[in-house]
Amino acid sequence: MTDVIRSAEALREKVAGWNRAGALVGVVPTMGALHDGHLSLARAARKQSDRVIVTIFVNPMQFNNPEDLKKYPRDEAHDLALLEADGVDVLFAPGPEEVYPNGFASKVSVSGVSEPMEGAFRPGHFDGVATVVTKLFGMTQAGRAFFGEKDWQQVQVVQRLVRDLNIPTRIIPCATIREEDGLAMSSRNVRLTAAERAIAPALHREMQTAAAAIRGGASADAALGAARKAILAAGFASVEYLDLRDAETLETVTSLDRPARLLAAAMLGEVRLIDNIAV
Numbered sequence: 001m002t003d004v005i006r007s008a009e010a011l012r013e014k015v016a017g018w019n020r021a022g023a024l025v026g027v028v029p030t031m032g033a034l035h036d037g038h039l040s041l042a043r044a045a046r047k048q049s050d051r052v053i054v055t056i057f058v059n060p061m062q063f064n065n066p067e068d069l070k071k072y073p074r075d076e077a078h079d080l081a082l083l084e085a086d087g088v089d090v091l092f093a094p095g096p097e098e099v100y101p102n103g104f105a106s107k108v109s110v111s112g113v114s115e116p117m118e119g120a121f122r123p124g125h126f127d128g129v130a131t132v133v134t135k136l137f138g139m140t141q142a143g144r145a146f147f148g149e150k151d152w153q154q155v156q157v158v159q160r161l162v163r164d165l166n167i168p169t170r171i172i173p174c175a176t177i178r179e180e181d182g183l184a185m186s187s188r189n190v191r192l193t194a195a196e197r198a199i200a201p202a203l204h205r206e207m208q209t210a211a212a213a214i215r216g217g218a219s220a221d222a223a224l225g226a227a228r229k230a231i232l233a234a235g236f237a238s239v240e241y242l243d244l245r246d247a248e249t250l251e252t253v254t255s256l257d258r259p260a261r262l263l264a265a266a267m268l269g270e271v272r273l274i275d276n277i278a279v
């Protein structure tokens, strides 16, 4: 049975019992509309912790676009059935007033890694992420937290945050889960029309082509320029960024002497897709 808990107070009681028993608690923060990507995190948490909490909170503070927040898919009953099937101990699903009660006045802000790419195109987004993640770590007291590499920059921001603030939660990054055609699973994919869904894998495909070219010695500029063109030609409305960066510091790189990552965000109709791969 998965317990559904909505208040921080009730969660604290639950976790206190686990802590007394010496259990290692794992948390998987999500915004719901769960898919196999989320469930892979829950399974990793199951394997690497004694108790598993999945949180579902569509965090208004991390949405820079009110329309995106309004249209964000929600289906808690379906989500709960999936978590039950995976043996998750607690679904923590607080309302906005539980997370941001009257008088709430704090903000956690990570500089550096949060500034380019998502940070530049979604102002305030990572402040919202850092703030809610700090709160969720405080509320769940989790020893481990599982995050998807799908949101590579987010993983780097959260790693920086726990190091900087001495938060005793270990961050465990988990591989991106993809559809058979390569499209990274995302809750926003359900908003794609059938025609857009057919175009969507072009993002990952062209990123792979560019990564292979760079590995083969092509200049990053040339490879990324060609990929950008190909993504637009496939039917994407715009490419917000397509960058080759140091995998950890996220600084721009042009050579491959350290682990590098190719990261992209592109608009397909009204849906914003992001992806990243190792180079």
Ligand code: AMP
Pocket: 029, 030, 031, 032, 036, 037, 038, 040, 041, 146, 147, 148, 149, 150, 151, 174, 175, 176, 177, 178, 184, 185, 186, 187
């Ligand atoms: P979200 O609900 O989109 O905020 O995502 C919650 C967590 O699931 C984040 O750590 C995401 O990186 C992770 N996640 C989302 N999509 C995928 C995916 N396709 N593969 C692996 N992890 C994912």
